[in-house]
Amino acid sequence: MPEPTTRVPDNLSPDYWLLQKYALDKHAIVAITDPDGRIQYVNDLFCEISGYTRDELIGRTHHMVNSGHHSKQFFEEMFETLKDKDIWRGEICNRRKTGELYWVETTISALRNDRGDLTGYAALRTDVTDQHRTLDAMRRLHEITSDRTAPIDEKANHILALGCEIFNLPIGIISDIQGDTYKVRFTLNPENALKPGDTFELGNTFCSETMGCRNAVAHHHVGESQTRHHPAYINFGLESYIAAPLYVKNRLYGTINFSGPEPRARAFGSGEIELIQLFAKWIGDELAREETDAELNRQRRLLNAVSAQAKIGGWELDLRTQHLYWTPITRLIHEVDEDFTPTVENGINFYDGDEARDQS
Template sequence: MKKSILFIVIFLSIASSLQLLNYKYYIDKKEQYIKSRVNLMQEHYDVTYQTFKTNSIHFYNSIINNSKLISILNDANNQDLSIRNKARTKLAKIFKSKYQLVDNLGIDLIHFHLKNNESFFRRENPEKYGDDLTSVRYSVAQVNKTKKPIEGLEIGKHSHAFRFVYPLFDENKQHIGSLEGSVTADSFIKFMEHALRIHTHFIINKNKLDLNNHKLLEKYTYANGFENYLRLKNTIKTTIKHSKEEKDQIKKKLKNIDTTVTKSFSITVDKNDKEEIIIFIPIQNIKKEKTIAYFIVFDENNDLELILNDYTQQKSIALFISLLVAFLIFRLLASKQNLEIRVNKKTKELKDLNENLLTTVESKTKELQDSLNIISKYVIYSKTDLNGIITEVSDAFCEVTKYSKDELIGKTHSMLKHPDIPSKIYKELWSTIVSGKIWTGDILNKNKDGENYWISTAISKKYDNKGVAQGYIAIRHNITSKKQFEEQHESLMRAEKLASMGEMIGNIAHQWRQPLSVISTASTGIKMQKTFGTLSDNQLLKDCDLINTNAQYLSATIDDFRNFIKGDRTKKVFNLKDSIHSLIHIIDSTIKNNHINLILDLKEDITIDGYSNELTQCLINIFNNAKDILKEKNIDNRLVFISTSIENNKAIIKIKDNAGGIPNKIINHIFEPYFTTKHKAQGTGLGLHMTYNLIVDGMKGTIEATNKTYTYKSEEYMGAEFIITLNK
């Protein structure tokens, strides 16, 4: 009974520890994935907004560069009503024909205002003009007052829209009014849904609307879960269907969320036995002083189910390992107890030795037999003749192979051979033992039931008293659990690299935004200038060169990232400086986003005979550690130094920061597996351990970490310094 309780206690202790670690890893992985989806949707929103802004700038430039239009708008300020009406008629005629191409830019509303904030011409409603916009349109009044452009979400008397308002001047630089290009929320959502194949809602604070304007309120409906928000009806053609239980989930989770936040956030709800991510992108008013609306993205096609399935599988593996380890520990404790009993027995036998020699001899004979039985039970061994025919096996050998002694004796070990083990291994084994040497190694075998098991083996010749070879003896140790643990460890290491790759993908996406925006701006500019006949050859060549330069930058980014992820472990000679510059190219957006000042001191013509991708992975791990601690300690002047040199014909790479160093009590443990300096929810403890293995085992180099105080630009700093030493 006590033994059963002991076994249960051991099993529960190991199982609970492994399951806790597995659950924390699952939660961390899930949160990281959701965060990446939120960031992705925020970036797509930003790109969409920037696209419409760029298009409005092109439209504005086409207006101010058209002297005929400026002349017409100048007449709009004439005191003579007939001249003003003629100017409006001319403007309407122009926009009815030539400027219909503006629709291709996605601009829904075009509105000209006089400098006294009076509406002069609405392209969508030419018959409506002359109304004073001072009190209802902050953007118009502000632009005419400051003579500076303004942009953002603004609510008017009849609708809301993303408005881009610019001041207008005549050829004498005299202010003559303002121009507005607006994009409705409906167009904004259609653009995002077409690009991402997602479902999106747009909701707005009802307190910002004129609740007495029933014609305006007819355009909206109640926004589920947001008591003070309304949803624009015509923005959604395919509405997300939620059951009552799902709606209750949304309401419950939104109660604890501050809807005045200015950063994107998300919640998850259970939908059709799957988790749905609902992402909220806040939108401020045109004054940039408060949040008045949200884009809501319903992310149904996500990978949360795959993450959950992986977690479930890992739970089963952890349970099996817990059971196996608990059994081994229990057996070890039981063996220890048996040995203690035998020690006490031997003591008594020695005490009685003088009383009865014959009894003592018989007792020792029995003891020897018992010892042989113990060896047979717990030691996996076998004996063969010189031809490899089995002559003797232990009970432990029968237990692991699941064959009886009768089934084994007279046969060869080939009956246990696993088909995946190459024949050359066995040829090498026989060549070694025939020559009289001892062969050692790990071999995968298959037992009688077809199950695989790993054994660590030592085989040597056995001789008689005259030194004549009689056969061979093999001592084995079952290492199946060790191999299974190593496979799980390798799986976690691969997961760590995949996490790094996920972060790199975020970096690449961020780096592409600027060149894509430049390419879009240049190409749209060419089209507009061609339309209005203002495109010169020099401008065309200049814009084409700009597009080509940014396209080459995108191509170089792809090449660097492809080289990093392809996992090519071919040993080759590579230039250390070029490898580090490729690394910087990959993490460039991370450096900029985290306001890190990267200082390089790279020597020319240092070459390494090794694995470039593995070195890049190591440098990324070390850089990410430095980045995280700099952010955690909220250091303003964030410094990271990378230098290379040659010492004693070896390549030296040094990476240091100014984050204050590593605590002395843990600095000697940072390369150990599952040891992390971060919060448990933020790190797996495998990054630096993987770095150590790649450098020491993979590239036969060394890596060490120390705390260092140094001076930079007359300021004294302290931080961690990692030193990597590699053979050239």
């Protein structure tokens, strides 16, 4: 059996190198520049992700895709590393021609001739935008939803604003769908053309498809798809659409969806599908919490009414948050000020001695 080796055989045919280039071009975003950073070559993936044509890129520098995210010092240190070690690895945030940001894991190697003179740089990149977008969305969603005091409409508007930013679409809607009626529950849209409470026939919206398959749906260019015959496209001219069904306490409630009148340059990726599903999960949990709070308030009003009618004190303890509620009659019985906040610890002191503590 021959020994394994990393040496490339000398007698490989030109087809081998063509195949290698083909494989590299399919996997990596490739660019080659001269020593001054002017682009000499880009592959198809570079053009696809940046949105620029070869003619627009050749002879220019990477400043064309500079997002402004990184400082001048970042690039100075990158070139210092290339000068010292002939290689640099890291992540860079770039900007597409459309204005969208994208992240690439990058390896840049210095190219030298037989005399050791610098002849240029070769950069290999992998698109890691989905990973960055997901982590950033989860962090920001947590910030939005962790505030228990914020009302549901404020949280919903923040979530819609985040979605419009991430998907680069101008219209965001959380819908409440009952039967064939589509009602706008919350919305963010240019010039407030849509308002909460607006209703439509479900069949005239793209959400009929989302509700029908009960799964995420995405179209990046409706006019060039079979969906172009849909009433939503005919009536509203929406070219881009991404949505996911909303479940509230395991009940199909409606959808969260984002759309726009312009087609997207690229199809929605698997990472964006996962993101819209994540948005749906978080807003579904918020709507479920709203329903739970509404039911607790209803029960509290009933408790107050019964307490007042019977002149008997009442209290309620939320075992999850340890929040203790006293009815007005209970406050009257214990002769406390209006600003007194009952807790399990101070509340037990209003009852007689060890017997009350043992019962607690």
